[in-house]
Amino acid sequence: MELSPKLIEEIINQVLKELNTGATAPAKAPIPQDSQNMVLEGKGNATNGTNPREVVIGIAPAFGLNMQKTIKRIPHSVVLREIISGIEEEGCVARVVRVTRTSDVGFIGNYAAKLSGSGIGIGLQSKGTIVLTQRDLNPLTNLELFPLAPLVTEKTYRAIGRNAAKYAKGDSPTPVPVVLDQTVLPVYQPIAVLLHNRETNDVVIDGPHIEIEYKFAK
Numbered sequence: 001m002e003l004s005p006k007l008i009e010e011i012i013n014q015v016l017k018e019l020n021t022g023a024t025a026p027a028k029a030p031i032p033q034d035s036q037n038m039v040l041e042g043k044g045n046a047t048n049g050t051n052p053r054e055v056v057i058g059i060a061p062a063f064g065l066n067m068q069k070t071i072k073r074i075p076h077s078v079v080l081r082e083i084i085s086g087i088e089e090e091g092c093v094a095r096v097v098r099v100t101r102t103s104d105v106g107f108i109g110n111y112a113a114k115l116s117g118s119g120i121g122i123g124l125q126s127k128g129t130i131v132l133t134q135r136d137l138n139p140l141t142n143l144e145l146f147p148l149a150p151l152v153t154e155k156t157y158r159a160i161g162r163n164a165a166k167y168a169k170g171d172s173p174t175p176v177p178v179v180l181d182q183t184v185l186p187v188y189q190p191i192a193v194l195l196h197n198r199e200t201n202d203v204v205i206d207g208p209h210i211e212i213e214y215k216f217a218k
Helices: 005-019 076-089 107-115 154-168 182-200
Strands: 038-045 054-059 093-099 119-126 130-133 144-146 209-216
Touching: 005 119, 005 154, 038 076, 038 093, 054 107, 054 154, 054 182, 076 093, 076 119, 076 144, 093 107, 107 119, 107 130, 130 154, 144 154
Parallel strands: 054 093, 054 119
Antiparallel strands: 038 209, 093 209, 119 130, 130 144
């Protein structure tokens, strides 16, 4: 979906409106809320997984709660469903954990990998930036990174899920192609900054990693 100048202005105005409401970070586990045909329900603190075919998807603090779509306007329900479908297509199991203590995609992925039974984790910001990593890498390194969220499609999210599962099984898959187009930066960068600031508002200092039960409408 292409963003017209008018739509960009509307997005910026909406984000600025939300930023000016003075919303504070939640002190408790997120209350279940709908996100475009999806329900995410907190189930207490996440624990270390033991399933060697498990991939943990670490979602950012506002994902599916105070933010509902990526910068490309893809509903979070679609994003999460595609990643999970990709993981399951390769015979692995997806587990979703909300990381509340940071909005940095590298650290979200790092925490997810450390909780994963296979050691493979995915970090996912609300604006759509996504990283694929493993537990023995530091937060600034990764297996695959997709930094330009405006260029990440539904097909890409599914492919990332498949590759995550392949890494979990011990394979060495061909990395998912990364589309790089520097011309999108002047258009999207102001929106990306605002969306990141909006997400950061929901960070809880030293907050827990919350086990998430997800449900999609049929």
